[in-house]
Amino acid sequence: MGREEMEIDKAIGESDDKRLKTKYNNAIFVIRRALSLYSIEEVAFSFNGGKDSTVLLHLLRAGYFLHKKELSCSNGGLSSFPVRTIYFESPSAFTEINAFTYDAAQTYGIQLDIIRQDFKSGLEALLKANPIRAIFLGVRIGDPTAVGQEQFSPSSPGWPPFMRVNPILDWSYRDVWAFLLTCKVKYCSLYDQGYTSIGSIHDTVPNALLSVNDASSKEKFKPAYLLSDGRLERAGRVKKNASTKNDVGSDSQKHEVLLASVIAVGDEILSGTVEDQLGLSLCKKLTSVGWSVQQTSVLRNDIDSVSEEVDRQRSICDMVFIYGGVGPLHSDVTLAGVAKAFGVRLAPDEEFEEYLRHLISEHCTGDRNEMAQLPEGITELLHHEKLSVPLIKCRNVIVLAATNTEELEKEWECLTELTKLGGSTSSLMELYASRRLMTSLTDVEIAEPLSKLGLEFPDIYLGCYRKSRQGPIIICLKGKDNARINSAVQALCKKFKEGVFVDMK
Numbered sequence: 001m002g003r004e005e006m007e008i009d010k011a012i013g014e015s016d017d018k019r020l021k022t023k024y025n026n027a028i029f030v031i032r033r034a035l036s037l038y039s040i041e042e043v044a045f046s047f048n049g050g051k052d053s054t055v056l057l058h059l060l061r062a063g064y065f066l067h068k069k070e071l072s073c074s075n076g077g078l079s080s081f082p083v084r085t086i087y088f089e090s091p092s093a094f095t096e097i098n099a100f101t102y103d104a105a106q107t108y109g110i111q112l113d114i115i116r117q118d119f120k121s122g123l124e125a126l127l128k129a130n131p132i133r134a135i136f137l138g139v140r141i142g143d144p145t146a147v148g149q150e151q152f153s154p155s156s157p158g159w160p161p162f163m164r165v166n167p168i169l170d171w172s173y174r175d176v177w178a179f180l181l182t183c184k185v186k187y188c189s190l191y192d193q194g195y196t197s198i199g200s201i202h203d204t205v206p207n208a209l210l211s212v213n214d215a216s217s218k219e220k221f222k223p224a225y226l227l228s229d230g231r232l233e234r235a236g237r238v239k240k241n242a243s244t245k246n247d248v249g250s251d252s253q254k255h256e257v258l259l260a261s262v263i264a265v266g267d268e269i270l271s272g273t274v275e276d277q278l279g280l281s282l283c284k285k286l287t288s289v290g291w292s293v294q295q296t297s298v299l300r301n302d303i304d305s306v307s308e309e310v311d312r313q314r315s316i317c318d319m320v321f322i323y324g325g326v327g328p329l330h331s332d333v334t335l336a337g338v339a340k341a342f343g344v345r346l347a348p349d350e351e352f353e354e355y356l357r358h359l360i361s362e363h364c365t366g367d368r369n370e371m372a373q374l375p376e377g378i379t380e381l382l383h384h385e386k387l388s389v390p391l392i393k394c395r396n397v398i399v400l401a402a403t404n405t406e407e408l409e410k411e412w413e414c415l416t417e418l419t420k421l422g423g424s425t426s427s428l429m430e431l432y433a434s435r436r437l438m439t440s441l442t443d444v445e446i447a448e449p450l451s452k453l454g455l456e457f458p459d460i461y462l463g464c465y466r467k468s469r470q471g472p473i474i475i476c477l478k479g480k481d482n483a484r485i486n487s488a489v490q491a492l493c494k495k496f497k498e499g500v501f502v503d504m505k
């Protein structure tokens with residue numbers, strides 16, 4: 001033995017995938033640190049036959065070998081895998097997953113501890129019977145359980161005490177497949193049938209994004225490694241809480257009109273060096289599609305200013321639009337502020353980086369990805385063929401990359417198309433009616449009739465403004481349909497002589 005473990009190290013060493021090499025070296029580093037911190041009896045590996053734990057299995061074999069080699073207490077004589085390996089077997093696991101897990105155990109000389117309890121009770125019993133202090137897990141950023149975890153994270157309060165060691169925390173979906181294919185190791189057969197992330201038989205189906213349109217009756221799927229956007233690996237998992245899917249849609253029932261807030265980030269605007277035209281333009285656009293803009297604000301390039309304002313606005317409004325301070329400069333703090341507002345951290349996002357890479361190609365170092373950091377677990381990328389970089393949506397906050405009105409024009413166009421298509425913000429596009437009237441009546445004359453009109457038509461928005469202190473007054477009426485607005489206008493006209501109100505275009 002020893003040779004097989006070396007095969008992994010060799011395969012990665014010979015590959016010209018720089019990123020995979022970096023990820024591999026980092027994971028091996030974490031494994032070797034863990035093996036130096038804890039004795040072999042004190043560590044366990046949580047293995048379930050999934051793709052991530054299969055990657056970890058091979059990394060652990062290689063890492064243990066390298067660790068031993070360094071201590072030079074092995075001259076190539078491992079007959080079995082020495083790390084205690086636990087598998088929580090459940091009656092609702094796929095038979096393919098079970099079969100693969102048992103097969104892998106046999107192939108690599110793993111003595112499987114099979115636990116038929118839930119995670120927490122099983123771990124309690126395990127820790128009582130064994131001196132386990134650390135458990136290796138195949139958790140990756142993007143997994144729902146990864147939020148807040150580091151490579152070494154103590155178990156959560158309420159769980160038995162142990163260190164969770166996550167050597168592949170920073171690996172992307174792409175890295176996982178690059179590793180499995182480069183090392184030519186076996187993985188569970190379900191991944192060749194379109195499954196991209198595997199839970200129980202009750203909540204897992206093949207990923208529809210891999211469906212092949214075939215004339216024959218039976219639906220076919222491409223293998224998991226062909227999924228190009230790793231963030232969609234869970235598209236084959238049934239959502240536990242379907243109602244959380246659409247923030248705008250579910251909230252929109254609460255208000256007659258959808259509420260928006262517009263936030264600009266830029267010291268240059270506050271100092272008067274640059275005039276903010278995007279805010280004006282956004283307000284016009286939002287209003288033209290029936291949204292009510294509640295507030296516009298201009299903030300300093302400061303993480304806390306951004307996070308406090310975003311936090312306030314996101315809970316009051318259906319949608320928050322924020323621009324400025326987006327990019328790799330030290331002053332570009334908008335995304336960090338948005339992350340902080342939602343209490344999540346910024347995490348590298350390889351799909352996003354892939355877009356940036358196309359833009360900046362050779363200026364990018366290639367094996368680091370901190371330039372494309374997005375708020376973890378809450379970010380949706382809205383792709384559009386007309387945009388070189390997707391729009392960023394963090395729950396109900398849309399981060400616009402536009403720096404001038406032409407760019408905004410394009411992003412807006414894509415945003416409206418995308419949200420209509422996806423149906424997620426379809427109410428954004430709902431038609432609404434409005435009319436503007438001009439009058440030379442004085443404000444004193446129309447004040448009372450107007451406020452009465454407001455009581456008679458509570459569903460209609462009545463706005464007034466003046467062109468100058470003495471000049472004509474303009475009255476805006478807005479509502480969901482024309483008939484209702486026309487009756488309000490009629491009711492208003494009845495209170496005065498004919499011809500005192502002129503329609504404005």
Ligand SMILES: Cc1cc2nc3c(=O)[nH]c(=O)nc-3n(C[C@H](O)[C@H](O)[C@H](O)COP(=O)(O)O)c2cc1C
Pocket residue numbers: 046088119123135137145154155156159164
């Ligand atoms: C070895 C092991 C350790 C775990 N440690 C924790 C933990 O410390 N805190 C926690 O909230 N969940 C812990 N979990 C639970 C996982 O996060 C679990 O996958 C998650 O709760 C999702 O459960 P589900 O399979 O019901 O979706 C652990 C699971 C395993 C297998």
Ligand SMILES: Nc1ncnc2c1ncn2[C@@H]1O[C@H](COP(=O)(O)OP(=O)(O)OP(=O)(O)O)[C@@H](O)[C@H]1O
Pocket residue numbers: 046047048049050051052053054086087088089136137138139140143196197198199
């Ligand atoms: N039933 C289980 N028994 C042992 N370990 C488990 C079990 N379920 C989850 N784990 C641990 O949690 C990790 C994360 O699980 P997750 O389902 O995200 O990944 P995976 O199963 O390896 O791959 P996939 O994302 O394709 O399902 C696993 O790699 C494994 O370490």
Ligand SMILES: [Mg+2]
Pocket residue numbers: 050197198199
């Ligand atoms: Mg799984």
